[in-house]
Amino acid sequence: MHCTCSLQVPGLLPWFEHRLRTRLFPMLQLLYPEAIPRVDCLRCHDAFVSRYDANGMASLEVHQDTTDFTFTISLNPLSEYTGGGTVMPDLRAADADANAPYETIVVKPDVGCVTSFPGRLRHGGNGITSGFRYIIPLFIYLDVNKATGKPRGWLLESAGIRPGHMTGLDAMAF
Numbered sequence: 001m002h003c004t005c006s007l008q009v010p011g012l013l014p015w016f017e018h019r020l021r022t023r024l025f026p027m028l029q030l031l032y033p034e035a036i037p038r039v040d041c042l043r044c045h046d047a048f049v050s051r052y053d054a055n056g057m058a059s060l061e062v063h064q065d066t067t068d069f070t071f072t073i074s075l076n077p078l079s080e081y082t083g084g085g086t087v088m089p090d091l092r093a094a095d096a097d098a099n100a101p102y103e104t105i106v107v108k109p110d111v112g113c114v115t116s117f118p119g120r121l122r123h124g125g126n127g128i129t130s131g132f133r134y135i136i137p138l139f140i141y142l143d144v145n146k147a148t149g150k151p152r153g154w155l156l157e158s159a160g161i162r163p164g165h166m167t168g169l170d171a172m173a174f
Helices: 011-030 144-148 154-158 168-172
Strands: 042-047 050-053 060-063 069-074 081-083 086-091 102-108 112-116 122-125 128-142
Touching: 011 042, 011 069, 011 112, 011 128
Parallel strands: none
Antiparallel strands: 042 128, 050 128, 060 122, 069 112, 069 128, 081 128, 086 102, 086 122
16 A cells, blocks of 8 residues: 655745756756657656655565656665665666576665666665665656657647646646
């Protein structure tokens, strides 16, 4: 069971959107230049604070996201919990020998650090055994319309449908 609680923090959304546009999205484009032609092609679909608790939700099963890219931002120091991190099973370097074994990797960035990867890469929340771990997972889509040069909403408009009120980074794209 995953419990969520939404809080409105004044000024947080504009601050966060600015950091996406000026820091995280440019970093992602540098990592994947062939896939991301321009920073303004990226959209954050969702982001929230997630808490792992050794006596509650200590882990998250291995899964694939439906997004193009995923970020996790570590919010507390490694010294506040044991275990944890993002587990990525069945990995092998692209330039490795075809007979090289697959490995399971656990990435454990410290507070303020970011892990980014293609969303469809199998991953999960490695279990913590003591303390609390806080992260912000972000789910990022590549705006294919921007990448192809077609205007946002072209498919809806060609069907005679006008999109409703745009908010957040989507509103800034127009």
